[in-house]
Amino acid sequence: MKIRKFLAIACLSLCIVAPVSAQDMTLDEAYMQVHNKQRKPYNPEQTHISAPDAKYLDHYFFAADLAMRARVMTLRHFNGQARAMSTERYNKEIDSIVESFNMIDTPSHLRKPEALLIQAIRDQQEFFNEWRNAEGTPRYEQLKKNYLSHPKVVSSHRLLIAAYSLLKRQYPRETAANQQSFYDHLCALDFI
Numbered sequence: 001m002k003i004r005k006f007l008a009i010a011c012l013s014l015c016i017v018a019p020v021s022a023q024d025m026t027l028d029e030a031y032m033q034v035h036n037k038q039r040k041p042y043n044p045e046q047t048h049i050s051a052p053d054a055k056y057l058d059h060y061f062f063a064a065d066l067a068m069r070a071r072v073m074t075l076r077h078f079n080g081q082a083r084a085m086s087t088e089r090y091n092k093e094i095d096s097i098v099e100s101f102n103m104i105d106t107p108s109h110l111r112k113p114e115a116l117l118i119q120a121i122r123d124q125q126e127f128f129n130e131w132r133n134a135e136g137t138p139r140y141e142q143l144k145k146n147y148l149s150h151p152k153v154v155s156s157h158r159l160l161i162a163a164y165s166l167l168k169r170q171y172p173r174e175t176a177a178n179q180q181s182f183y184d185h186l187c188a189l190d191f192i
Contacts, residue, residue, distance in 0.1 A: 023083050040181055078144060154192065
């Protein structure tokens with residue numbers, strides 16, 4: 001069973017991380033679009049956290065990274081830029097990312113941060129689908145100009161802050177580099 005879960009997660013990783021075409025962005029390129037600095041991933045090898053928690057958080061932040069990359073590329077689609085992702089492809093990737101959490105064992109004390117992350121990602125997905133459905137209407141341009149105040153974008157923002165706060169409280173003795181990565185991963189996923 002554990003081998004099957006590992007293979008499923010490895011397959012998900014390869015399917016999503018590897019650019020489908022030369023026009024796709026890598027995680028690092030998408031991160032640069034958001035933060036304009038080098039991405040510093042969570043490092044499960046340099047941690048004060050238990051091995052099961054570190055393994056889980058490695059997946060958690062990897063999923064956040066993949067969702068961030070999809071968000072960056074989909075936003076580029078709506079802005080008519082190159083290296084973009086259609087909402088159809090975005091929905092497939094987001095569904096795979098969320099489904100990946102069903103393939104791993106979530107420590108009970110991390111179920112709340114997981115639920116917050118998943119809901120934040122789903123709120124972003126609902127926003128993009130609403131924007132796509134408004135195509136050809138005045139609402140489409142309105143969303144383009146004012147998306148930062150959209151209720152689903154604001155909700156996602158609040159959920160990501162709550163997830164970060166829970167993780168920071170849960171692991172007050174974690175290494176400074178990994179504590180910074182908690183913030184960086186969740187901040188990069190945020191629209192705001």
